[in-house]
Amino acid sequence: MKAxxxxxxxxxxxxxxxxxxxxxxxxxxxxxxxxFYAPSDVKRDEIPVGRAVRLGGMVExxxxxxxxxxxxxxxVVTDGKAEVPVRFTGVTPDLFREGSGVVAEGRFEPDGGFVxxxxxxxxxxxxxPPQMAGTMHKTGTLKQ
Amino acid sequence: MIxxxxxxxxxxxxxxxxxxxxxxxxxxxxxRPELRAAIRPVAVVxxxxxxxxxxxxxxxxxRSDMSVLLxxxxxxxMKPFLYxxxxxxxxxxxxxLLWVTILGIAGAAVAWFERRLDERTLIAxxxxxxxxxxxxxxxxxxxxxxxARLDPPAAEGRGLNxxxxxxxxxxxxxxxxxxxxxxxxxxxFAVGAxxxxxxxxxxxxxxxxxxxxxxxxxxxxxxxxxxxAYYELGWGGWWFWDxxxxxxxxxxxxxxxxxxxxxxxxxxxxxxxxxxxLAVVAFSMxxxxxxxxxxxxxxxxxSFAVDPARGTxxxxxxxxxxxxxxxxxxxxxxxxxxxxxxxxxxxxxxLVVNNLLxxxxxxxxxxxxxxxxxxxxxxxxxxxxxxxxxxxVGPIALVLMAALAAGPLLRWRRDxxxxxxxxxxxPIAVALLSVAGIAVFARGAGVLPTLGLGLAAGLAVASxxxxxxxxxxxxxxxxxxxxxxxxGVAVSVAGMAAESAFTQExxxxxxxxxxxxxxxxxxxxxxxxxTVGDNWSAIEGVLRVSPQDGGPDFTLRPQQRFFSAxxxxxxxxxxKTTLGGQLYTVLGEADGTGRRQxxxxxxxxxxxxxxxxxxxxxxxxxSLIGRVRRERKAARREExxxxx
Numbered sequence: 097m098k099a100x101x102x103x104x105x106x107x108x109x110x111x112x113x114x115x116x117x118x119x120x121x122x123x124x125x126x127x128x129x130x131x132f133y134a135p136s137d138v139k140r141d142e143i144p145v146g147r148a149v150r151l152g153g154m155v156e157x158x159x160x161x162x163x164x165x166x167x168x169x170x171x172v173v174t175d176g177k178a179e180v181p182v183r184f185t186g187v188t189p190d191l192f193r194e195g196s197g198v199v200a201e202g203r204f205e206p207d208g209g210f211v212x213x214x215x216x217x218x219x220x221x222x223x224x225p226p227q228m229a230g231t232m233h234k235t236g237t238l239k240q
Numbered sequence: 241m242i243x244x245x246x247x248x249x250x251x252x253x254x255x256x257x258x259x260x261x262x263x264x265x266x267x268x269x270x271x272r273p274e275l276r277a278a279i280r281p282v283a284v285v286x287x288x289x290x291x292x293x294x295x296x297x298x299x300x301x302x303r304s305d306m307s308v309l310l311x312x313x314x315x316x317x318m319k320p321f322l323y324x325x326x327x328x329x330x331x332x333x334x335x336x337l338l339w340v341t342i343l344g345i346a347g348a349a350v351a352w353f354e355r356r357l358d359e360r361t362l363i364a365x366x367x368x369x370x371x372x373x374x375x376x377x378x379x380x381x382x383x384x385x386x387x388a389r390l391d392p393p394a395a396e397g398r399g400l401n402x403x404x405x406x407x408x409x410x411x412x413x414x415x416x417x418x419x420x421x422x423x424x425x426x427x428x429f430a431v432g433a434x435x436x437x438x439x440x441x442x443x444x445x446x447x448x449x450x451x452x453x454x455x456x457x458x459x460x461x462x463x464x465x466x467x468x469a470y471y472e473l474g475w476g477g478w479w480f481w482d483x484x485x486x487x488x489x490x491x492x493x494x495x496x497x498x499x500x501x502x503x504x505x506x507x508x509x510x511x512x513x514x515x516x517x518l519a520v521v522a523f524s525m526x527x528x529x530x531x532x533x534x535x536x537x538x539x540x541x542x543s544f545a546v547d548p549a550r551g552t553x554x555x556x557x558x559x560x561x562x563x564x565x566x567x568x569x570x571x572x573x574x575x576x577x578x579x580x581x582x583x584x585x586x587x588x589x590x591l592v593v594n595n596l597l598x599x600x601x602x603x604x605x606x607x608x609x610x611x612x613x614x615x616x617x618x619x620x621x622x623x624x625x626x627x628x629x630x631x632x633v634g635p636i637a638l639v640l641m642a643a644l645a646a647g648p649l650l651r652w653r654r655d656x657x658x659x660x661x662x663x664x665x666x667p668i669a670v671a672l673l674s675v676a677g678i679a680v681f682a683r684g685a686g687v688l689p690t691l692g693l694g695l696a697a698g699l700a701v702a703s704x705x706x707x708x709x710x711x712x713x714x715x716x717x718x719x720x721x722x723x724x725x726x727x728g729v730a731v732s733v734a735g736m737a738a739e740s741a742f743t744q745e746x747x748x749x750x751x752x753x754x755x756x757x758x759x760x761x762x763x764x765x766x767x768x769x770x771t772v773g774d775n776w777s778a779i780e781g782v783l784r785v786s787p788q789d790g791g792p793d794f795t796l797r798p799q800q801r802f803f804s805a806x807x808x809x810x811x812x813x814x815x816k817t818t819l820g821g822q823l824y825t826v827l828g829e830a831d832g833t834g835r836r837q838x839x840x841x842x843x844x845x846x847x848x849x850x851x852x853x854x855x856x857x858x859x860x861x862x863s864l865i866g867r868v869r870r871e872r873k874a875a876r877r878e879e880x881x882x883x884x
């Protein structure tokens with residue numbers, strides 16, 4: 097094979113690889129990208145039951161109820177306009193508190209409740225996930 | 241005074257970077273030897289001055305000088321000394337200063353040590369290095385001055401984020417930064433070689449040690465970061481595909497590809513354009529990583545809340561450097577003479593396959609990491625996480641492992657497929673036997689983990705095969721390095737596959753004395769008690785653990801720690817490492833009825849993940865030593881022959 101031809105073949109291979117990567121990534125993104133919702137978005141939009149999503153807001157004061165098995169906790173996430181009941185089985189993160197911010201990863205059930213596989217709590221007083229800050233800002237519950 | 245001295249040093253260093261850039265342009269345009277001679281000393285002094293500035297910052301942190309804004313915001317006088325020092329880079333401004341410092345020192349090292357490259361290319365390289373440094377000096381001095389004063393001084397500092405108070409994390413960022421910045425040197429070499437049209441084996445041999453060095457530190461940094469997240473965050477995972485993790489993985493993928501393609505260029509004078517392109521891409525990835533982490537645009541446990549102006553600044557630098565380099569690449573690449581050709585079945589072709597697969601993985605990770613940002617620009621909020629990356633990267637990584645096994649068994653330039661088949665017979669047999677064995681004896685391990693374990697076994701055999709029937713004492717050190725690094729990949733993948741296939745988990749609320757079975761252990765909570773440390777107090781669970789095979793009992797003490805500055809709670813997992821794996825325990829909340837939550841994991845062979853990472857880095861170090869030695873020897877021989 098001549099040098100010029102080999103160069104061309106390699107370049108085409110590289111382009112094919114990049115396009116392949118992009119196609120693979122974008123098709124997987126269709127199924128796997130978790131969408132982010134605030135409680136009031138949930139009321140407005142159609143609830144995608146069973147799809148992996150994130151739900152962000154504040155843990156409503158007085159709503160945290162620990163269940164009899166000792167490892168399941170029920171609470172309500174609110175953004176001031178709407179509430180969503182959440183169920184989570186596991187050790188709650190260190191900064192999980194009533195009245196404090198939380199992002200729950202999980203899925204909606206047909207009855208409108210939310211089952212969380214994972215909770216992300218606010219990190220420290222200076223840290224807030226930008227996604228959460230954005231949602232708060234939109235619904236006007238962020239108090240500085 | 242110390243703060244002002246540091247700031248002055250920083251301004252001077254910035255001015256020298258500007259001088260270095262101007263001198264380079266003049267020296268390249270006009271053939272004046274006195275200008276060329278001035279550039280090296282300027283680079284060295286610039287490096288010294290940035291080091292001085294960093295030293296000044298460490299000093300004000302060590303002395304808890306609360307009249308410096310950065311110290312007041314990120315430190316506390318009661319903190320252990322190590323974390324006072326580490327606090328100097330545990331924040332936005334300090335970490336950017338560390339970036340510039342390593343950049344300056346690396347530039348000085350190139351100016352001081354690099355003797356093999358021809359002078360014009362070296363000067364162009366130092367000019368490119370100065371241009372990069374200049375942007376970051378501007379960023380520090382204009383947008384994030386680390387030495388800003390606070391008037392009146394604070395009485396006490398706000399403290400360092402307790403999650404960062406860990407010896408592992410104190411040294412983690414510097415390690416990663418050495419890797420990032422090492423890639424900037426590779427980038428500068430590539431730009432230098434493009435400017436003087438000197439892309440060839442000599443360029444490849446000069447740049448290779450720098451790539452190797454950067455790659456070793458990136459490997460160490462990623463391995464250490466993974467272990468830190470594993471034991472410190474208390475969720476028992478070793479890789480989360482967090483944007484910040486991806487930010488270090490992407491340059492590593494590019495650097496790994498570059499490391500292999502630069503070998504083709506140095507040994508066989510092939511893949512010229514591709515290698516230069518990869519050098520540009522690798523540094524672009526470390527810039528994108530810096531942008532993602534430092535701009536605060538992504539949700540991550542690591543991102544310090546940063547104002548958007550800084551993100552914009554880094555984005556502009558990013559566009560300037562990458563755009564500039566790509567433009568130069570486009571303009572000059574036509575003049576780069578085509579290298580040697582090779583057969584479709586050859587070591588070169590194997591390395592091309594390796595490069596393509598690494599590039600595909602890099603592309604997927606990049607898309608997955610940036611997609612949420614793009615979607616957000618269109619008003620859609622979403623996050624891309626572990627399921628996406630596992631599903632896309634996992635299968636390609638398995639194919640890459642097969643290529644990794646075959647590549648070193650191929651001859652340079654031309655080989656026969658039947659010969660490769662003969663050499664691969666044993667590794668393939670081992671892989672198939674392992675898959676069959678797991679399918680029979682450990683059902684339900686899952687398809688991907690089973691394939692992973694089988695491939696790891698085959699790869700382990702294939703990676704030591706290049707040593708087969710060789711005179712071991714005359715085998716060069718870098719061959720041993722390659723063998724060790726490839727074996728490390730097999731070990732690491734075996735650990736990942738075993739962890740995801742065989743982990744057992746118990747999440748329970750228990751009374752004192754109640755037994756819980758997990759893996760080969762019985763765990764009993766024998767009490768909960770308070771304890772204190774340097775700047776924290778804690779609730780500690782005392783866990784009595786009995787191995788079911790009748791070995792001696794031992795005690796684990798997972799804690800919930802309370803820090804007062806800033807007020808934070810952290811979980812400290814307690815981990816027992818045995819030959820077979822790790823028992824990982826986390827203490828949860830009390831449930832109000834006298835029970836305590838416990839989260840227990842038995843993770844068989846999980847330690848292999850990081851052992852493999854260490855082996856990969858050690859393999860890189862062996863190669864580096866081997867290469868540098870051979871270069872020295874070659875240089876000495878030339879001197880003796882009277883050529884130099």
